[in-house]
Amino acid sequence: MTENEIKGLMEKYLNGTITKKEESLLEQFDGNLLSKNRKGIFKNERHKKRIAKQLSQNIVGPDKRISFLKWTRVAASLAVMASLGYLLYSKTETKEVEEPIVEIVRTTEWGQKLNLTLADGTQVRLNSGSTLKYPNRFEGDMRHVALIGEAFFDVAKNPDKPFVIESGEVRTTVLGTSFNVNTYPDNDQIAVTVATGKVKVASQESEIFLEPNEQGVFNTKTKSMTKERVDITTALNWKKGVIHFEDVPLSQVLETLEKWYGVSFVLDNQNAGNCHISASYDNELLSTVMESIVFAKKGLRYEFLEDHKILIKGKCTD
Known part of the structure; x- marks a missing residue:
């Protein structure tokens, strides 16, 4: 008999739906199985009786009586089959099916930020216009996100499961630390x-190790x-809601504001x-930022248009 046929007969037997013919086949299989594996199934006679009693209490209802000998054979068969890798359940048990790993994708629009907690407890602050892909649970010898x-x-x-971030051509690997990508x-x-x-x-070309207050930069060209x-305080200003410009061209300032406010x-x-x-x-409102800019640059004016557009008019007089 094949593995599936044997398992099917055992389930029918335990459920009380087995036919006489099928029961005969199963008993024949039990006999062959016991003759080959009799040694090592039970530790001793006491162990044999205890297993038989437990099986009888768990599986047999009050309206069904099975001989001690038959239950001993069933116990032995179950023990042997378990050692061979078969998985059998009584009618009072529920099969536990492991849920598949699901990839989660979280995206922020421009002007939005998001706090995430991953399955291992890792905390993530996702900046505007960003996407993070990660599994609903980490398995294997690595914690991997993109x-x-x-x-x-x-x-x-x-320490036993490195955390790896794939970001384009760069892979960042840590065991437990805090950093910005x-x-x-x-x-x-x-x-x-x-x-x-x-x-x-x-x-692919090289690797470096970074410690606190150090920044590694990979040029994609x-x-x-x-x-x-x-x-590090300046590098993480965005995380605290702070925008800082130090002698930056207005064109670059506007690019930052586009991402910050959408x-x-x-x-x-x-x-x-x-x-x-x-x-x-x-953490200022966009209107406050714009008033500050035109106050500092007297020749500039701004006007809010439709579809989240802002027109900058005039010229600098400084």
Whole structure:
């Protein structure tokens, strides 16, 4: 008999739906099985009686009586079949089916941010215009996620299962630490900035190790990897809702504001983009930011249009 046929007969037997002919086949199989595996099934006679009693109590109803000898044979068969890798359940048990691993995809629009907690306890702060792909649970010898955009990771420590972030051509590997990854598609650089712990950043061409207040930058055009010390507070301003500009051209300022607030800017005079801005904004409304800019640059004006567009008019007079 095949494995499925044997399992089917055993289930019928335990459910009380087996026919006489099928029961005869099963008993013949039991006899052959016992003759080959009699040794080692039970530790002793006491063990044999205890198993038989447990099976009788768990499976047989009050209206059904089966001889002790038959239950001993059933117990032996179950023990042997379990050793051979068969899985049998009594009618009072429920089969536990392991749920498949599901890939979760979380995306933020421009102007949105999102806090996530992964299955291992890792905390993630997802910046605007970003996508994180991760499983509903981590299995195997690695915790693997994929990032497009920017996110700050506070990774739960697990020395036996490294946490790996795929971001384009760069793979960041940690055991338990906190760091920032910036990998927006429209940027030709992928930057990893470490807050705590130690991080390995690798591409096909090279790899570097980063410690707190260090930033690794991979250039997607030259395929080169560099490392430098940075002010981690400034690098993580976005996480706290702070925007800081230090002598930055207005064109670059507007690009940042587009991502931060989910709007788009139109320059009436392209030369206005060369104006330089130095300012900090701590969780301010967009209208407050715009008033600050036109106050500092007297020749500029702005106008809110439809579809989240803002028109910048005039020119810098500084």
